[in-house]
Amino acid sequence: MKIKFLGTGASEGVPAIFCQCDICKNARAAGGREIRTRCQAIINDELLLDFGPDTYAHILRYSMDITEIRYCLITHTHSDHLYPEDIDARAHGFAILDPALPPLTIIGSGGVRDIVVRRGGNKVTDDGRVIFRQAFPFEPVEFEGYRVIPISAIHSTKEPLVYIVTHGGKTLLYAHDTDVLPDGTLYRIAEMGIFFDLVSMDCTEGIKHINYRGHMNIERDLIFRQKLCDLRLAGADTVFVANHFSHNGRLSYAHAVEDEINRGLLIAYDGMELQI
Template identity: 45%
Template sequence: MKVKYLGTGAAEGIPALFCHCAICEQARVLGGKNIRTRAQALIDNELLVDFGPDTFFHTLKYNIRLADIEYCLITHNHDDHLYAQDLRARKRSRAILRPGTPPLNVYGSLGVKNALCPDKEGFITKNKSVRFVLFNAYERKQIGKFTVTALPAVHGGDNPFVYVIQKGGSTFLYAHDTDYFMDETWKFIRDLNFHFNAVSLDCTEGKKHIDYMGHMNFEKMVYFCKKMQSIHAINDKTLIIANHISHNGLVNYAEACGIAQNYGIIVSFDGMEVEV
């Protein structure tokens, strides 16, 4: 699988819109890999993960024909991961689609469905160009050429998920906006004998000390990976990626890389591509 990181930032992006902090000011000057749009990924040009407020920009920057994509996983209903208003641009009154263009299949929890249909407009039910498919925790679905399993995230919002994505013998864990998993989730991973070729983990808080649940920093990432090693879900060949990075994490790109290399972790940047 080829995973393209379209956006690698947290809710505010870097530089944050109204922020004067050192990280944001450095990003404005240094540019390049210090600039982070809201988190989104595209796998094999077929499977989109999340649909945040920077989706339009990503289509322009990376020449993505969004109308040709059939599958979109939504992790949860926070608006940096699901900007539902832009999905309405696929309505037939707003988009001229070629005859035979399949619908965009949007997968997520009941919380995601509620965010897509917050009123009686019936956007999903009436609009045949977008189709919602409900995921339940620990459920596995065949999505095109991919096998996808939803795992419960430890995060706010309504039933947030992270996803195990499998194709062609490769297994990828995309786990952002989550903390250390619940015991039942670790048991599920162990019982299903998942072995991950690559793991993309939340590193929202970078080097900052945190005492709340819902996100991780480098310290929690390392603890998370040690648990995965203990249940043989990863080994020394597994690619570990720090992603979903906030300016609140107090690291620019170079500083993050300096910390990450001590643990064999690579740091994501907008536009990065990895083979899984």
């Protein structure tokens, strides 16, 4: 499984649009990995994770053609993860497409449905070029060799989800945006005999202790890692990634990659590609 981190920033991106804090000033001056667009990833160049406002910028930056992409998992309805106006651009009138192309299926919770399905049924666009499939916690969704298990996230939107994605014998836990998952949830995942080869964790709060229940910082990422290892959901070969950074977390990329800060967590950056 190949995962590419297209964007690794939280809601405002880094630098934040109007911000004059040191982290944002540094990002503007240094560029490169200090710049974080809004969070999005893609698996095997074919399964999109979230569709935020920087999707179009990602398509341009990474020379992607997403016209033939058939599935997109949406974690939740915050605008950094879901920008429905650009999903509408797949409709007749905005896009000329081969009529034989199958629809793009948006997979998400009932909260996502309330935003993207505005016309009843399962159509996102009137012409059915984009359709919606509802996901429910612990009910596997299967398509094209993928097995996806939605898990309820700890976050502040309606029915937020994180996803366990298995393909080709490898398994990813994509945990944005959420706090440490509750013990009961982890026990239930462990009972399913799942082992994570890659875990991408929310690190919005960086090195700060904002104590907003719904995101994590480096410290809580390490607690989460320990819990997963204790339950044998992960092990020595599991790659742990810290992702979804905010300038409010007070952690630049250069600072985050110092060993005493990340303690073995891989620090995501825009454009990072991993093969598991």
